[in-house]
Amino acid sequence: MVRAREKKRGLLIAFEGPTGAGTSTQRRLFKVWLEQQGHEVVTSKWISSRAIRPLMKARARLHALSPEELCLLQAADFRHRLETQILPALWQGKTVVADRFLFTSLARASARGLDLDWLLFAHAPLFWPDLVFYFSVSSTTSTTRVAAAHAPKFYDAGQDVTNIADPIASYRRFVGRMIKEYESLSLIFQFVTVDGEQPIYEQHRRMRQLFEEKRRQPWGQWNLEAVVEWLAWSPAAAEVRRGASIGR
Amino acid sequence: MARRSAGKGRLIAVEGTRGHELRDAAAELWQRYEVRDVPGGVSSWDASGIFSDLRVEKRKHLSLSPRTLVLLYAADLVFRLRWQIRPALDQDQVIIAAPYVDTAVAFGVAGGLPGPWLTKLFAFAPTPDACYRIKEREKASRTKAKPLDGYVEFCAAILADGAAPVGPSELRQRMAAYLEEEERKNRCPRLTKRVISSQPA
Numbered sequence: 001m002v003r004a005r006e007k008k009r010g011l012l013i014a015f016e017g018p019t020g021a022g023t024s025t026q027r028r029l030f031k032v033w034l035e036q037q038g039h040e041v042v043t044s045k046w047i048s049s050r051a052i053r054p055l056m057k058a059r060a061r062l063h064a065l066s067p068e069e070l071c072l073l074q075a076a077d078f079r080h081r082l083e084t085q086i087l088p089a090l091w092q093g094k095t096v097v098a099d100r101f102l103f104t105s106l107a108r109a110s111a112r113g114l115d116l117d118w119l120l121f122a123h124a125p126l127f128w129p130d131l132v133f134y135f136s137v138s139s140t141t142s143t144t145r146v147a148a149a150h151a152p153k154f155y156d157a158g159q160d161v162t163n164i165a166d167p168i169a170s171y172r173r174f175v176g177r178m179i180k181e182y183e184s185l186s187l188i189f190q191f192v193t194v195d196g197e198q199p200i201y202e203q204h205r206r207m208r209q210l211f212e213e214k215r216r217q218p219w220g221q222w223n224l225e226a227v228v229e230w231l232a233w234s235p236a237a238a239e240v241r242r243g244a245s246i247g248r
Numbered sequence: 249m250a251r252r253s254a255g256k257g258r259l260i261a262v263e264g265t266r267g268h269e270l271r272d273a274a275a276e277l278w279q280r281y282e283v284r285d286v287p288g289g290v291s292s293w294d295a296s297g298i299f300s301d302l303r304v305e306k307r308k309h310l311s312l313s314p315r316t317l318v319l320l321y322a323a324d325l326v327f328r329l330r331w332q333i334r335p336a337l338d339q340d341q342v343i344i345a346a347p348y349v350d351t352a353v354a355f356g357v358a359g360g361l362p363g364p365w366l367t368k369l370f371a372f373a374p375t376p377d378a379c380y381r382i383k384e385r386e387k388a389s390r391t392k393a394k395p396l397d398g399y400v401e402f403c404a405a406i407l408a409d410g411a412a413p414v415g416p417s418e419l420r421q422r423m424a425a426y427l428e429e430e431e432r433k434n435r436c437p438r439l440t441k442r443v444i445s446s447q448p449a
Contacts, residue, residue, distance in 0.1 A: 051310045055301050066330055068372060069296075072323035079316045121368045122319070233360055235311040235410020242411070 002227050006218055010040075010094040012086065012127075013211070014101035017135030018178050019156060019171075020145030021196040022203065026135065027099045029204045030211075034095055042089040046100035049080035063154050067112040070155065074105040075122040082127055083234040087227065091240065101129060103185050110184075111177035112161050125225040131214055133207060134191035136183075139176045141197055146171055257337030258288075259374065261348035263436060264382035265423045267293070267398015273382040273439055274346035280447045281342050288342035289332075293399045296327035300396060311410060314359025317403045321352045322369055329373065337374075347399060349373050350381070350427065350436055355403055358414070358422035380439035381427045384420075 013030070015023040027043070034041050047053055056073050059065050065073070078101075089096050102123055109119050120126065137145075146152055147168050154160065157167040158174025186193060192210050194203050219227065231237050262277065264270045274290045281288060294300055298320055302310060312320075328345070336343035349370045356366040395405035400423065404416035414422070430436040437443070 051302060051312060051316075055298055058301065066326060068326045069323050069330075072319055072326060076316050076319040076323065079319060080312065083313055083316070084311050118368070118371065121365060122322075124365055229315065229360070230313070233315075233407075233412060234313040235407070235412070236313075238411040241413070 001231070002219075002224060005091060008093050009219075010090040010092070010096060011131070011216070012090060012096045012098065012101075012129040014098045014103070014129040014132045015135070016100055016103045016107075016132060016182070016191065017196060018107075018137065018142045018175050018182065019152065020142040020149075021135035021137045022200065023133075023135050024099055025200060026133070026194070026203055026207065027097050029200075030207055031097050033204070033208060034097070039095040040093070042085065042094050042096050044081055044085045044096055044098045044101075046098075046104055047074065047077050049077045049084065052077040052080050060153070060155055063160065065155070065160070067109065067114055067161065070112070070160075071105070071109040071114055071119060071122060074109070078102055078105060078123055082226065083230050084236040086127070087230050087234075088236055098129065101132070102126065103132065103134075103182070103189070103191075107178050107181040107185060108158075110181040111158065111174060124222075125229065126222045127226045128220055128223050130216070131211065132189065132191040133210075134182065134186050134193050135196035135203075136186075136193050137179075137196040139172065139179055142175045142179070143168065143172045146175075256340040258342045258378075259333060259337060259376045260342065260344045261350065261376040261379040261436075262344060262346035262382060262439060263348060263350040263354070263379065263427060264346075265351070265354070265384060265400045265420050265427075266382075267393070267401050269382050269384070270346045270351075270398060274344050277380075277439065277444050277447065278344050280444055286342050287339070288336055288344070290344045290346060291328045291332040291336075293321075293347055294324060294396075295332060296324045298324045298327075299399070299402055310406060312406050313410075314356060314361055314403070314407070314412075317359075317406065318352055318356045318361065318366065318369070321355075321399060325349070325352070325370070325373060333374075345376065348376060348379070350379060350430060351399060351423075354423040354426040354430075355400060355419075357426050358419050359403075359407070359412075379430075379436040380443060381431060381436045382439050384424055 015027045017023045031041050047056060052073060086096050106119050110116050151167045152171045157171040159170045162170040162173050164170035194206060231240060262274050278290050333343050333345060353366045357363060393401045395402045404419055408416055431438060
């Protein structure tokens with residue numbers, strides 16, 4: 001069933017990078033371009049699952065989360081988004097652009113001192129995007145852009161681990177650790193790096209080029225595991241289980 | 249599992265598939281300590297409020313899979329360890345965790361999740377000094393179980409609404425089979441009156 005769907009499935013494109021790297025701007029531009037190319041596009045944003053987001057927001061407001069709780073709730077959000085937004089869309093042949101997918105959770109939790117091996121387990125089975133764009137910026141650029149927009153929130157600024165009262169000063173320290181983790185993940189998982197310090201249109205042009213050069217490949221073993229589990233158990237796949245294709 | 253500090257505190261896990269029975273068994277066990285003025289208490293499911301906050305009355309829209317439900321249990325357990333279990337152990341108290349890790353692992357296995365993933369996920373939880381499973385009745389009491397009665401009731405309600413391949417009674421049977429296997433391996437014996445009365449204070 002999964003193999004039969006392989007040729008018709010949609011593509012998953014992830015945009016990763018620290019705050020202020022330009023992921024959201026580039027995601028919006030890229031989405032418009034994809035639609036102009038005839039793709040039916042669905043956007044999935046980080047920590048946006050309808051079930052988990054309210055839980056996280058309430059607890060984040062109270063500054064009540066330990067790094068492990070934060071990580072496990074983010075892992076639950078990832079799984080829920082994957083099962084209710086991303087996989088149903090891919091199954092229907094839509095293209096999904098994920099404004100931060102999995103690696104932002106991993107980079108932030110690693111920067112909080114959690115063990116990467118355990119983090120990968122918590123997020124397993126991993127689901128591999130067809131393309132991961134990593135927007136690389138220096139910690140100075142990220143901090144300057146963040147400070148120009150608004151003061152980062154408690155957990156975004158890493159105040160739970162830096163213990164620095166000023167959100168900008170805390171962010172400056174935390175983003176350095178975060179970028180280091182992104183760079184390691186980028187090497188391990190072979191992200192496509194986009195220089196986030198370049199002019200916006202230059203970055204966009206480069207992304208189009210990289211996307212067009214990208215050859216479609218079959219889902220790997222991890223993805224197959226995730227899809228098989230989704231089909232067997234997820235309430236969001238109930239219709240597929242009943243033999244009907246979702247929405248069509 | 250994570251190592252324990254070398255204090256005199258005692259962590260007792262009580263596992264089972266029915267929330268009410270778990271609560272009653274934990275209370276009965278705790279009474280054994282309470283009458284002797286032993287400091288400590290019981291740590292129950294959903295101390296963090298994660299599950300109650302999910303607004304179970306709207307569960308048809310939640311669409312939570314077994315894996316997401318296990319991740320949420322793990323997040324709740326981290327909260328319980330942080331605010332209830334570890335502080336009690338650090339103060340040399342007796343803490344009864346009902347349920348603890350095995351109930352969630354049993355649910356995960358019954359829900360088709362791989363055992364090694366479950367074991368590794370809960371590696372943060374310290375090994376209990378003792379683990380018991382409660383005696384399960386063949387059938388539930390006449391009063392219909394509500395989703396917030398316990399973790400398994402919650403998960404069964406969610407999965408039933410999502411047309412899961414396994415219904416609530418089969419889910420419970422699979423879980424009971426896992427816990428029985430643990431009992432056979434002497435990892436989690438049954439909590440009997442005799443066991444309760446023999447608890448050291």
